[in-house]
Amino acid sequence: MSTSVNAKPAGSAARRVRQKEETRDRILDAARDLFVANGVEATTMRAIAARIDYTPTAIYHHFRDKEALIEELCYLDFRALAAALVRIGEIADPLERIRKMGWAYAEFGFENRGQYQFMFMTQTSHIQVDDSRIQKNNPEQDAYGFLVQTVEEGLKKGLFRPEFQDEHQLAQIFWSGLHGLISLHIAKADDPWITWRDPRSTIRLSIDVMIRGTRRQ
Amino acid sequence: MSTSVNAKPAGSAARRVRQKEETRDRILDAARDLFVANGVEATTMRAIAARIDYTPTAIYHHFRDKEALIEELCYLDFRALAAALVRIGEIADPLERIRKMGWAYAEFGFENRGQYQFMFMTQTSHIQVDDSRIQKNNPEQDAYGFLVQTVEEGLKKGLFRPEFQDEHQLAQIFWSGLHGLISLHIAKADDPWITWRDPRSTIRLSIDVMIRGTRRQ
DNA sequence: GCGTTAGATTAACGCTGTTAACCTAACGCC
DNA sequence: GGCGTTAGGTTAACAGCGTTAATCTAACGC
Numbered sequence: 001m002s003t004s005v006n007a008k009p010a011g012s013a014a015r016r017v018r019q020k021e022e023t024r025d026r027i028l029d030a031a032r033d034l035f036v037a038n039g040v041e042a043t044t045m046r047a048i049a050a051r052i053d054y055t056p057t058a059i060y061h062h063f064r065d066k067e068a069l070i071e072e073l074c075y076l077d078f079r080a081l082a083a084a085l086v087r088i089g090e091i092a093d094p095l096e097r098i099r100k101m102g103w104a105y106a107e108f109g110f111e112n113r114g115q116y117q118f119m120f121m122t123q124t125s126h127i128q129v130d131d132s133r134i135q136k137n138n139p140e141q142d143a144y145g146f147l148v149q150t151v152e153e154g155l156k157k158g159l160f161r162p163e164f165q166d167e168h169q170l171a172q173i174f175w176s177g178l179h180g181l182i183s184l185h186i187a188k189a190d191d192p193w194i195t196w197r198d199p200r201s202t203i204r205l206s207i208d209v210m211i212r213g214t215r216r217q
Numbered sequence: 218m219s220t221s222v223n224a225k226p227a228g229s230a231a232r233r234v235r236q237k238e239e240t241r242d243r244i245l246d247a248a249r250d251l252f253v254a255n256g257v258e259a260t261t262m263r264a265i266a267a268r269i270d271y272t273p274t275a276i277y278h279h280f281r282d283k284e285a286l287i288e289e290l291c292y293l294d295f296r297a298l299a300a301a302l303v304r305i306g307e308i309a310d311p312l313e314r315i316r317k318m319g320w321a322y323a324e325f326g327f328e329n330r331g332q333y334q335f336m337f338m339t340q341t342s343h344i345q346v347d348d349s350r351i352q353k354n355n356p357e358q359d360a361y362g363f364l365v366q367t368v369e370e371g372l373k374k375g376l377f378r379p380e381f382q383d384e385h386q387l388a389q390i391f392w393s394g395l396h397g398l399i400s401l402h403i404a405k406a407d408d409p410w411i412t413w414r415d416p417r418s419t420i421r422l423s424i425d426v427m428i429r430g431t432r433r434q
Numbered sequence: 435g436c437g438t439t440a441g442a443t444t445a446a447c448g449c450t451g452t453t454a455a456c457c458t459a460a461c462g463c464c
Numbered sequence: 465g466g467c468g469t470t471a472g473g474t475t476a477a478c479a480g481c482g483t484t485a486a487t488c489t490a491a492c493g494c
Contacts, residue, residue, distance in 0.1 A: 020440090044480080044481065045481080045482060045483085046481080046482090054442075055443055056482085056483085057443065057444085057484080058441075058443080060483075060484080065482075066482065066483090117340075121400070122404060123256070123334075123403070136410070144411060163422070163425075168411075168413075169414040169419050172398065172401075172411075172414065172419055173398075173419060173422060175397070175401070176394070176397030176398035176401050176423070177397055177423070177427075178397065179400070180393030180395065180397025180398070180400070181389065181393035183396070183400055184389075184396055186340070187338060187340050193353070193361065195385045196385075196389070197383060197385055197386040201386070202386050202389055205386065208430070209426070209427055209430030209431055210394075210426055210427075210430060211430075212430040213425070213428075213431075214426055214430075261451080262450080262451060263449090271473080271474095272473070273451085273452085274453080274473075274475085275472075275473055277451095277453080278472055278473075279472095282451075282452075283451065
């Protein structure tokens with residue numbers, strides 16, 4: 001995954017700016033690699049710096065502190081997730097769209113365990129992506145808003161059983177059903193206590209269960 | 218929640234043993250309080266020691282290191298969870314038992330957010346409760362085993378749709394449906410991005426969805 | 435050519451988990 | 465009853481952590 005969102009600026013003396021952005025991106029790439037490999041907590045600023053042959057202090061010229069670095073990666077990953085879901089928006093039937101979204105969401109989680117972990121499995125009460133950076137309800141940027149919209153469409157078409165009235169509550173049921181399996185699989189994958197089945201097969205069944213359990217008749 | 222599992226030993230010169238156990242329990246109680254209040258990572262050995270007026274080094278006479286201390290609390294909490302579920306075992310109908318177990322499980326999670334977090338939401342690939350300490354499949358000690366047994370009973374009675382054959386896979390669907398909501402609520406409770414609904418109400422609906430989605434006809 | 439600027443470095447601070455060395459009170463034993 | 469042994473506790477210290485103040489230096493605009 002490329003770290004930079006926009007193209008680099010070109011120009012005569014604006015090379016400085018470009019070089020600074022390149023350094024910034026190298027920091028982000030190194031941080032992502034180490035976060036994914038060893039976890040956020042276990043990754044030190046010194047290790048990130050060493051990987052790109054800088055001193056730890058250099059990072060602080062690009063990011064306020066370690067938390068700001070994590071936050072920036074979160075922001076990029078939330079956009080990447082939304083981008084992975086967005087072409088599914090073309091599917092007309094809301095239920096079928098939910099099915100495909102769920103599948104794509106789970107795939108993102110299993111393929112990007114490290115990112116998934118610090119996007120959804122760590123307490124982020126203060127690490128919050130600035131509202132101004134991700135446009136709420138824009139499907140290209142806000143995956144949760146996209147799901148809520150799809151559920152709302154299904155509600156309007158009367159596809160769900162009458163006890164479901166609230167698009168947020170219903171979206172949260174779908175979301176957490178998938179998140180539960182993905183996150184348990186990430187946290188407890190190596191735990192011999194649990195006899196794990198193939199997670200993708202369980203995800204498929206789980207989506208079926210949730211759609212069958214919520215749709216009208 | 219009491220930390221000690223067994224009664225203290227009584228006797229003439231075995232007071233030493235009893236006193237050591239009392240200190241050990243005070244360490245565990247202090248650690249639990251701080252873990253729950255501030256999280257595992259943010260809680261320092263020095264803070265735990267200070268809370269009971271010992272030096273940090275004293276803890277190391279009772280626990281190998283911080284990880285062993287966490288592991289001990291995990292062990293106690295897994296037993297506490299299983300104990301909270303065990304009287305539900307009396308309910309005859311497996312589906313109704315699953316419903317009640319789910320409800321009790323979620324209640325445990327919402328009421329013990331700190332414990333829940335380090336029981337199910339943190340990577341425990343090395344922190345593993347010794348197999349010899351919790352008896353697998355004993356409902357009083359192994360909550361997951363209890364769920365699998367209940368699902369298995371339902372499978373034998375033909376209560377589930379034919380595509381569900383595997384008691385582990387089905388148990389994992391039920392478990393992760395609840396875990397998803399509990400863990401998202403713990404990790405993202407303060408995130409203004411998500412419009413949260415009352416979690417207990419969503420849990421009730423979610424259990425209904427999963428039972429309706431899996432039961433025969 | 436020169437003052438200014440900004441990315442990078444060196445050195446250090448306070449904090450963390452952990453350990454070696456020691457201290458001391460209570461034990462079993464003669 | 466005195467004594468070596470034991471074990472829970474302390475003091476002091478180590479290496480490594482995130483972070484920061486002071487400094488160095490190379491390139492910029494004028």
